[in-house]
Amino acid sequence: MIxxxxxxxxxxxxxxxxxxxxxGLFYDVGCGKTITSLALYEDxxxxxxxxxxxxVCLYSKIEEWQKDIEHFFPFSKVxxxxxxxxxxRDFRKGDWDICIIxxxxxxxxxxxxxxxxxxxxxxxxSHKIKDSETxxxxxxxxxxxxxxxxxxxxxxxxxxxxxDIYNQFYFLGLLDxxxxxxxxxxxxxxxxxxxxxxxxxxxxxxxNTQDLDLLIQRYTRYHKREIADNxxxxxxxxxxxxxxxxRKIMKDRVYEDIVLDKVSRKRLADKSLCSGxxxxxxxxxxxxxxxxxxxxxxxxxxxxxxxxxxxxxxxxVIYYLYDHQCEQLxxxxxxxxxxxxxxxxxxxxxxxxxxxxxxxLLVQYKSGSTGLDxxxxxxxxxxxxxxxxxxxxxxxxxxxxxxxxxxKPLYYILLAGDExxxxxxxxxxxxNQEDFTDDFYDRNFN
Numbered sequence: 001m002i003x004x005x006x007x008x009x010x011x012x013x014x015x016x017x018x019x020x021x022x023x024g025l026f027y028d029v030g031c032g033k034t035i036t037s038l039a040l041y042e043d044x045x046x047x048x049x050x051x052x053x054x055x056v057c058l059y060s061k062i063e064e065w066q067k068d069i070e071h072f073f074p075f076s077k078v079x080x081x082x083x084x085x086x087x088x089r090d091f092r093k094g095d096w097d098i099c100i101i102x103x104x105x106x107x108x109x110x111x112x113x114x115x116x117x118x119x120x121x122x123x124x125x126s127h128k129i130k131d132s133e134t135x136x137x138x139x140x141x142x143x144x145x146x147x148x149x150x151x152x153x154x155x156x157x158x159x160x161x162x163x164d165i166y167n168q169f170y171f172l173g174l175l176d177x178x179x180x181x182x183x184x185x186x187x188x189x190x191x192x193x194x195x196x197x198x199x200x201x202x203x204x205x206x207x208n209t210q211d212l213d214l215l216i217q218r219y220t221r222y223h224k225r226e227i228a229d230n231x232x233x234x235x236x237x238x239x240x241x242x243x244x245x246x247r248k249i250m251k252d253r254v255y256e257d258i259v260l261d262k263v264s265r266k267r268l269a270d271k272s273l274c275s276g277x278x279x280x281x282x283x284x285x286x287x288x289x290x291x292x293x294x295x296x297x298x299x300x301x302x303x304x305x306x307x308x309x310x311x312x313x314x315x316x317v318i319y320y321l322y323d324h325q326c327e328q329l330x331x332x333x334x335x336x337x338x339x340x341x342x343x344x345x346x347x348x349x350x351x352x353x354x355x356x357x358x359x360x361l362l363v364q365y366k367s368g369s370t371g372l373d374x375x376x377x378x379x380x381x382x383x384x385x386x387x388x389x390x391x392x393x394x395x396x397x398x399x400x401x402x403x404x405x406x407x408k409p410l411y412y413i414l415l416a417g418d419e420x421x422x423x424x425x426x427x428x429x430x431x432n433q434e435d436f437t438d439d440f441y442d443r444n445f446n
Contacts, residue, residue, distance in 0.1 A: 002039040002072050009097070010036045013221040018043045021148040022172035024126070024220035026157045028397025030376075030405075031223050033153040037122050038072055050120040050149050052097060053071070056111075057124035059102040060308055060348075061371035065124070069098055072398070081105055103128055107139035117147045123171070125370055126152035127159065127391060132167040132179050148173060155398065157220075159433065162186055162206050174215055175385045186212060214325045225403070233401050233409040237427075240304060242417035243297045247274055256295060259282050267441040270422035274415075275301050275325060301361070301384060301414050306332055306381070308412075309360065314332050315378035317361045319396055321385040326362050329384065333360045343368045350374060365392045368399070375399040379407035384414060386426045389434040420445055 002405045003014060013036055021039070025033045044050045055065050062080060069078055072434040079096035081087055084107055090096060091111060106112060114379055121143075123129060129140040129152075144150075150172050158164045166182045169175040175182065183189065188205035188352040243254075250270060253260035260266040272278050276298040309316065320326055326342060333340040339356035341349035344364035354374060361375070368375075378400055387393050401409045415423040425444050429436040 002035060002042050005106070006039060007032065009223050013223070014039050014043065015218070016221060020219055021151040022174065022219065023217075024152045024154075024157065024168070024172065026154060026220050028225045028353060029155045029395060030225060030402030031225050032067055032403065033155075034124070035072075037124075037151050037153055038068065041120050041122070042072075044120060044149060050118050052094075052116065052119040053099070053122065054115065054119060055098070055100045055122045055124065056106055057100065058101060058128075058371050059104070059171045060367055061124060062100050062102060064371060064373065065100050069100070074099065081109070083109065091285065103136050106143075107135045110331065112143065115146050118149075119147045120149040120151070121147060123150070123152045126154040126168050126171075127164065128157050129171060130157075130164045130167050131143065132170070137167050141167060144171050144173055152334060159391055159394075160202065162209060162212055163203055165212065169215065172219070174219055181438060195367050202380075207322045225401075231405070231408050233411060234343075235411045235413055237413045237415055238304060240274075240416040240423075241298075241300050241416050242421060243273060243276065243300075246417065246421075249278070251417040257293075263442045267422060267438055270441075270445075271385065271426065272322070273297065274417060274421055274423040277324065279322075279324075300416065301326075302328060302332055304414065305382060305384065306336065307331070309333065309336055309338065313358045313382070314380070315357065315359055315361070315382045316382060317363060317375055317378050317400065318382045318384055319363050319365060319387075321365065321387065325384060326364065329362050333362075343372070363396075363399075365396060369393075369396040372399055373402065376405045379405065380410045380412070382412045382414065386413070386423065386430060386436070388426070390430050390435055393430045 003011065006014065010032055013025065018040060025036055027033045027036070041050070041053050045231055057065055066078060066080065069076070076097035077095070079087065079090055079099045081091060081099050081101035088111065091099065099104045118424060123140070129137050131234055132141055152168055152172060157168065166179060168170055177185070185204045186208055188199040188207060191199050191205045192202045193199050193423070205402070249255045250266070253266060258269065258278060260269050269278055277297065278292065278295045278297065303316065318329060320329060326344065330342065339352055339359040341352035341361045343349065343361060344367045353359045354377065361378070365387045369387070381397065381400055387396070397411055414425060415427055417423060422441065425441055426436040429440050434440060
C-alpha cells in the first residue's frame, strides 16, 4: 500500500481528505504532492469508488508521472494520451487503467467529456487552470461535471489572491457561481484609467473571505517543509557591471535598427541589455527561417559564471530565458571542458547531468521551472536572467530545495546595473511576490 510509505503529515492528509470526492493538496515545493495524490486514488480504488485515473500535467512531467505510476501500480495499463490515432482508439475503447495527458492536449480532445463518472482526475500544477478565460481554464470549467472525483496539486494556489482559487474550486465542484458573481461577492474592484486605453476593472482587495477560508480549510491541506537552520536556502545577490551604453540606449530608446517605441519593447530590451545583449529585427535566412539579430555589447555575466565554474567543480544549475543565452552559456561551459546538459523544448539531456558529478545544466524556465525532481543532486542554482513570473521563480528555486537534498541550497542572483535597471526592478517585483509586468516596469523605471 502506498499509504504505508507516506510520511506522517502525508498520512494525516489522506485520513482527513479521503472521505471527500474532491480536494486540493497545496504542499510546499518538494513535499510529496504526487505520492500523496496517488495514495488518495489508491484509497478510492480499494473502496471501489473509482476504476480509472486521468493525470493532467505539464508535458515535461509526463515521464516522471509515468515512472511513479508504473512503480506503484505495476499491474495497471498506462496510456500516454498523445493525440495519435491509435491512442484515441485505445482511449475510446477504455483500454487503459491510468491515462496521462498534458494540459495542451486536454481542450483539443472532446473525447475527455465522455469519461465515466467513476474516473478520478488529478490536476498537477493546478495554478495552470486558474484563469477561467484561457482555453485550458474554460475546458476545466466544462469538465467539472464529468466526474465527482478530482484532486488538484499546486504549491502556489493563490499567488494573486483569492481570485486564483475561483476556477480551481469551480473545477472541484466546490463553487457554484459565475466569475462575475464571485467578483461581486468576494472582490473589491476599482476602475483604472490609462491614456489611450479603455478603462478596466482591477481587483484591489477582498471581502467576505471567511467563506472561502472555510472551504480552503475543509477541502485542502497545506504543508510547509521543515528545514533545519543549517539547511535554510540562501539567496546571494551578485552585482554585475552594466554596459557603458546602457543609459544612453534607455534614454534615446534607439540602438542601431532597434526602436523602443513601446513600454513592452523597452522593458524586454532592458532585460536583455542587463545580460549584455540586445535583440534587433528578425531577419530571414536563405532557407526562409526567421533569425534574430543579436548585438553583443558585453559578457560581464558570462565572465562571472565562467570564473565561478572554474573554482567550483560540483553540479550547477543555470536558469536562462532566451535561446541565444543558452547557446552562449553552452559554448562557454564546453570550452571549460565540463559536461554541459540542456533542458528546454528541444533538448532533454537528463542523463548527462545525472552521470557527471561536475555537470552544468542549462534550464529554460518554461520547460524546467516546475516538476523536475532530479535537479536536487545539485545544490547551487545561478539565475542568469530572472523570469517575469513569480510562480516560475518560486518553483525554479524549489527544484533543488526538496526532500532528499543533503546540502544547503544556494541561489546566485545576477543583477546588472543600479536599482532602476530591469534586473533590479524584476527582482524587486519577485520579492514582492508580483509578476514583472510592463505596468510594474513603467511605474518604477523613472
